[in-house]
Amino acid sequence: MIRPYIPTDKPALIALLKLNIPQYFAETEETDFIEYLDEHLEDYFVMEEAQTIVGAGGINYFCSERLARLSWDIVHPEFQGKGIGTKLTQHRINHIRNNPTIDTVIVRTSQLVYMFYEKQGFALVHTEKDYWAKGFDLYQMRLPLRG
Template sequence: MIRPYKPTDKEQLLKVFNLNVPKFFDKNETNDFLEYLEQKPETYLTIEDNNTIVVGTGYYVNEKDKSGRITWIFFDPNYSGQGLGKQSVDYCLNALSKDKRVEKFIVTTSQLAYKFFEKFGYTINRIEEDYWGEGLDLYEMEMFI
């Protein structure tokens, strides 16, 4: 079940986040993630299994470029292949598509996850090597409504 983030979720989310370091996230991104939770907690979601957080994802509207963005999506690797990533992205896209300010969707990811977002219709807009950290390239992707 998807539910809104609560400040008491922070420690569990950090544990799940750290299960994805260094493969999907650089260790230096931890502070950026914590800053996001402090600045935009109302835009973050979790999915639990047996009262334990197994997925985290955020979404927000960037009014400057009229985009709806999915951000900080990660999950416990033990839950890979169970459709929880798809469920969370579908939820975010549905919420963003209802916002009249949104003209396109943008996601920033890496070479390790861009194919996942292609399944939703995102296309690569730009690539920047070692953007997130050594060996983790930026794949900026977009999809128009």
């Protein structure tokens, strides 16, 4: 089940992030994630299986640029490779498609995960070494929705 984030999900989401450190996130990103949940949250969704959060991901909007950005995608390590990330990504892309002011979806990820987004139709547009932290490069990707 995919549902909107509620504030009581925060401890479970922080625990979920920690399960992905250092494999997919740097330790320093925990503080950034907490700040995101507290101050930069727009649309954020969680995926539950048997009443346990197994994945999460957000959307931030830049309407003046006609852009939406997928943000803070996290999947429980035991559920990776089982379609959770794809379902969450497609759910958010479909959610964004309902907003006529958005033409393009972007995602900022790392060299560790960018191939997942390529499979979802995103194209690589920019890279930057050690952007997130040492050993975690920025891979910015783009998916046009219309014209």
